[in-house]
Amino acid sequence: MEIVSGTIESQQTDAVVSPMVFHDPLSTRVGTTICKVIDPQLTERVVQESREETIPGDFVLVKDLIGVPFGAVFFLSLVPWDEEENGTAVQVLRLGINKILTSCEREGFESVALPALGAGIALRFPVTVVARVLQEEVCKFEQERSTSAPVQVRIVLHPKDEDANEVFNSVQEAMKYNRCTENNLESGLNWSSITKRIVLLGKTGSGKSNLANTILGEDVFTVYHSPNSGTYSCHSETRTVNRRRLTLIDTPGFFDTERTEEDLKPEVMRCLTECAPGPHVFLIVLKVDKFTKHEQKVVTKIREHFSDDALKYAVIVFTHGGQLPEGMKIEEFVHQNKNLSNLVKMCGSRCHVFDNKHWNGEEQDVYRSNQFQLEAFLQTIDKMIEEKHGSYYTNDVLQHVEEKIQEQEKQIREVSEYLPPQEIRKQAKSFVSDEFMIQLAGTATGIVLGAFFGVAALVEDVLKVVKNPTDIIKHVKTLTSKAPGVAAAAAAGTEVAAVAVGVAAGVTTLTAATVGGIRGGIIGREASKEAKTPMEAMQKTVEAIKGERNTFKMLQQ
Template sequence: MGASESLQEKRIVLLGKTGDGKSSAGNTILKQEVFKSKASPESVTVECVSGDRKIDGKKITVIDTPGLFDTAVDEETIKSEIIRSVIESSPGPDVFTIVLKVGRYTGHEMEIVDKIVEYCGEDTFNHSVVLFTHGEQLEGQTIEEFVKMSPKLQELVNKCGGRCHVIDSKYWKKRQMGYRSNRVQVKKLLETIEEKLKDNKNSCYTNELLQMVEEEIQEEVKNMDEVSLSPEEKREIAKKIVHKKLLIRLAGVATGTLTGAFLGIGVAVASVVTLLKAVGTIAGAAAAGASGLAGGASGLAAGASGLVTGASGLAAGASGLAAGTVAVEAGLVTGASAGIGAGLGAAAGSGITAGIVVGAAALAGAIGGGITGCKAADESDSVCDAIKNAAKINYENAKGVVKKAQKHQHKLLKIKKNDKLE
């Protein structure tokens, strides 16, 4: 956990699915229309949006994330907004507010609850509260009584330490007193957040990914020469720069992995952080990568020691490269996830064709593939360019190594033949 920037500022991240009233909840908390909200079967929030307001002398920032668990928005848009959510939340939110709707929970609604449980890490729940919307549907019940009727909802609330509240953006907004008053319920919600922060020793939720992103933002701010800009303006510019960089470098990472990394799933955090660390150390690794590629022939020369499998291995490599050629020419490239199995270096490449992972990673080594992939990402203007450039560069590098390997194999066979004659 990391220390909150200021005890007077609170960052609240809204999580939930399409149609459950996240944006309306954000407006209710801030007591003003900041987030676009309307009744729709499709997600209104397709971008990560934040808004803030001073409430009782404290700055409250609410970050409305896109419908991460159920949305019709395309993969690349959602990926971009997950990255933006990480950036907006860094160095970490004080609380995640899981927004659900009071109503009849069918199989589909229960699937969403399962997804929330699946994607959120234990420390995420330790910094979470459940906020139900459409409170008028309680029909005289308390929210605690409603939750008890569903074992899965009760399990989710229990994971959040029993912290749950309820609002109704339509019917309760004018009432000043009593249980069915947004004013009363929002006050209780903010009190719950304050109490939980005290329990957490005034530390916000964070993980290694959020910390790395915060460091990148601060580095960009430090590198700015514009003295006329305020610290807030510099930070906003820095966030946009970091967003573009991360979007390119994480081009091949699956949306689910990014969501899991944001919400503290250990394996997902480790995968994304490892990839970003590889990119961060590219300058030092580039020399080793180049040396590895240049020494491809020498590595293959060790065939007698079992490092080369002979003609069949080279044939397999050639087949992989042939497949890579077809993939590059057809524009069919995989993401970084396709290279993870080939090792850290391959994963660091923003996009490597499946054929190249088979052929090039086996011959040139995973590190060489990763280095060129990272270079391609740094030199690209878009995610699509990053993927295609990495694929083409890795293919060219691998092709050169295979030529050297074939030449050396021919030499080995010739020596072997001469030995037999003697």
């Protein structure tokens, strides 16, 4: 992202953005100027399309322009400033910026130029608000986008607008953005300013939730003190820690050796959606303890589930640091066990140690201080992200999840256009998590976990199911045991949910799995179409199947 002085119509970029009040492209100074330099017939087309198709936050895109320095124009529909810092006008502005940046990525545009959107006499936004919103949305887009292809975002300020230049530059400095120059286009952002998505992984009792609280500096994750308890649901929190923005995603014991994998599947689904399009860091949490056969099984399980690519984004963090012998550092402890040492090497030799209970005071030994370890840990994260140019771990499954989330966000906006972006994404994630749970109901949890962590063969297995949802009828045994959960998901009203409910309700014996399952799915889908609740869908399906059976018996007689 860069801030330049100039005029929007002179920008040599793939696209430029022109604001308009509601649906009129000629309602702003920028719009009038742009329309003068493009074909008049195109202007008439934009006027027609904007009146017919756009709502606030939408745009009309004109591409393949000839005779002008830019290749396309986004005419963005906005509403005038309503004197609310986060009111309707600002939410529409946020929505429009996000839609344009997403479209640039989809269209393959590598550069886009925007004026100070909304700061003119037609829309009357304070320039301080515009500067803040523009830079926040660009930063948010960079964090959540599904690809790492570079997109240069240029904010164009008129040379005579001294106030705007001063405000934008001060806001940019405050938010720790780097100015994009010819020698610094690759970085674009100061990577310390992006929100890092960090997934905590480890067996129950390893101290994940307590560690998350130690890192964030406040008790936001529930800590269970019973040795048989622990986190049973995926939970995420975002905070600023030592000038870094972190999102920590606490998980159940994915690598427990005593828990059944089937119990973990809903949380695997939730974790997939919470960290989509992918985590910047996997935090593998282990205890400083005697390395018994039980601990070795956990390490073996981690290595089985993770691909080599996923481990490139992993950091090993030990808890219960007080168990370290006096004067010993964590690296020495690791080297005492060959298998543990190999795991740490696979994670780029990145390891740290905390003690959530005893290292919170002023210790004579600086090393035995959570404050010291926290800064060292954050510097490791900074270095990782800088070396990877801000990229994060992803694979086909995570990208598919992100695509589904974005599709659902679009649908939510169509019916709740002024809902805050954070709430829209939250609702979209919840919906997609439920939908994926239905689709993967009969898939072994180990396969789902392996696909999450990038094991190629397992990624293919999962994608076959999620891209061909009707395949779930092949997994009748598991699905019938989860009928209540499937029914709950059917509230979404999707065809996938209806098929799942049909299978769950329509198949009563395993011998019916092949023929009855398919037929039950078809009946369930049709019977559930008019249902208003999951229970009603189940009842209609059961009644339809009973009717089908009675008809079949009559024909036999």
